[in-house]
Amino acid sequence: MTSDDQKRAVARAAIVYVRDGMRLGLGTGSTAKHFVDAIGEKVKAGWRLTCVPTSEATRKQAEGLGIAVSTLDQTPQLDLDVDGADEIDGDLNLIKGGGGALLREKIVASSAAKMVVIVDASKRVEHLGKFPLPVEVVPFGVKATAFKIETACKSLGINPAIVIRVRNGKPFVTDNGNLILDCACGRIDKPASLAVALSVIPGVVEHGLFIGMASVALLGSDAGVSVLTRKVP
Numbered sequence: 001m002t003s004d005d006q007k008r009a010v011a012r013a014a015i016v017y018v019r020d021g022m023r024l025g026l027g028t029g030s031t032a033k034h035f036v037d038a039i040g041e042k043v044k045a046g047w048r049l050t051c052v053p054t055s056e057a058t059r060k061q062a063e064g065l066g067i068a069v070s071t072l073d074q075t076p077q078l079d080l081d082v083d084g085a086d087e088i089d090g091d092l093n094l095i096k097g098g099g100g101a102l103l104r105e106k107i108v109a110s111s112a113a114k115m116v117v118i119v120d121a122s123k124r125v126e127h128l129g130k131f132p133l134p135v136e137v138v139p140f141g142v143k144a145t146a147f148k149i150e151t152a153c154k155s156l157g158i159n160p161a162i163v164i165r166v167r168n169g170k171p172f173v174t175d176n177g178n179l180i181l182d183c184a185c186g187r188i189d190k191p192a193s194l195a196v197a198l199s200v201i202p203g204v205v206e207h208g209l210f211i212g213m214a215s216v217a218l219l220g221s222d223a224g225v226s227v228l229t230r231k232v233p
């Protein structure tokens with residue numbers, strides 16, 4: 001099975017959490033794209049779903065499939081959010097934002113009664129941090145903000161390499177008009193502490209640590225799809 005086969009398998013398996021009439025958050029990325037395709041099939045079959053996309057790319061895909069697209073202003077409370085991730089640990093803590101959509105992804109996930117994460121096997125890690133942590137920042141004072149992020153990381157024993165994300169030779173600009181700092185942290189021993197430390201830095205709009213947000217993860221592998229459930233303390 002290729003990783004794309006695994007992504008398609010977990011995306012299709014996530015349909016079991018969807019019911020006719022639900023208000024849904026639609027994630028962003030290649031795994032979420034398969035889920036949106038599957039939702040499109042349900043809509044064609046007559047299901048009535050109200051969907052809030054987490055990016056302009058997902059909005060365009062959903063509209064192209066005839067899915068009723070809403071906004072959080074129109075639909076502030078969602079029943080379910082289904083999204084991919086760049087890394088997931090055993091507590092279902094995540095790194096997200098590889099596609100640059102982390103801010104809307106986090107707002108949408110936090111507006112949903114349940115978040116289901118869909119990932120291929122390569123995303124499962126013992127410790128978060130191999131994937132560079134995306135941090136969305138306002139363009140004003142970006143170097144000063146990067147310095148503060150570095151200082152916050154160092155206070156937790158992390159020595160990050162921080163770069164402004166570039167695509168096609170230009171700084172990558174998010175759907176919200178901001179920049180992304182990719183922070184190569186290495187092993188993050190205390191993701192919840194790092195999340196708090198990053199959140200209070202002026203200029204940081206949001207970071208890609210999703211702590212305690214996902215309740216279920218569907219993990220693809222050659223053997224099929226397995227379900228991980230977050231243990232609530």
Ligand code: 5RP
Pocket residue numbers: 027028029030031032083084085086095096097098099100101102105
């Ligand atoms: C986008 C994300 C994606 O969920 C994450 O990058 C995983 O993407 P893919 O499903 O393409 O592997 O956080 O901001």
